[in-house]
Amino acid sequence: MFCDFHTHNAKPAEQVLKLLSAAELPEEDLPGVFFALELHPWNLPESFTELPENFLNQIRQADAIGEVGLDRLQGPAMDIQRQYLRAVLEAAADCGKPVVFHCVRAYPELLAEIKPFPQIRKMLHGFQGNEEKAKMLTDAGFLLTSRQTLYPGGGLETDAVHLSIQEVYDSCKVTEEISVELEDRFFRFLKG
Numbered sequence: 001m002f003c004d005f006h007t008h009n010a011k012p013a014e015q016v017l018k019l020l021s022a023a024e025l026p027e028e029d030l031p032g033v034f035f036a037l038e039l040h041p042w043n044l045p046e047s048f049t050e051l052p053e054n055f056l057n058q059i060r061q062a063d064a065i066g067e068v069g070l071d072r073l074q075g076p077a078m079d080i081q082r083q084y085l086r087a088v089l090e091a092a093a094d095c096g097k098p099v100v101f102h103c104v105r106a107y108p109e110l111l112a113e114i115k116p117f118p119q120i121r122k123m124l125h126g127f128q129g130n131e132e133k134a135k136m137l138t139d140a141g142f143l144l145t146s147r148q149t150l151y152p153g154g155g156l157e158t159d160a161v162h163l164s165i166q167e168v169y170d171s172c173k174v175t176e177e178i179s180v181e182l183e184d185r186f187f188r189f190l191k192g
């Protein structure tokens, strides 16, 4: 099995397990597709209001939450993004769901926000950074995913790119043994 830890492509594929991020739950179960309910920082309103009841209800039916997070270059003011993130983390902690994070130039803020929630399973997608940053984030409990690099303890993803997860596995030279580990990691992230 190939595990795509983060994608926006809902289409099921043979031999692929994927965690799909989307703003609405799919109408029906799709084979091999797990679902993360998104509240992307780019799409947040300019001011904070409580999370809608509909979002909270959908969280309970989803396999995970995300992507959610902080982005210094896009979206509303950082304060507003942090308020939303806090509300989402409280909801995640309440229902025991894992969370997929997006973070651009806001690592200190992200680390501060997750600190009160050590119990939440966390994945940071699209990670690009040096070894030192990778270590800081894995030490804080994040599973790191990327489409270029397989980090120690991390996963692989296609995100919004028109690549197949098989191509990502190829370019990262994933062996049979590593692929078994990736599948195990995928399920541990989702199920605990």
Ligand SMILES: [Zn+2]
Binding pocket: 006, 007, 008, 021, 067, 125, 159, 160
């Ligand atoms: Zn994404």
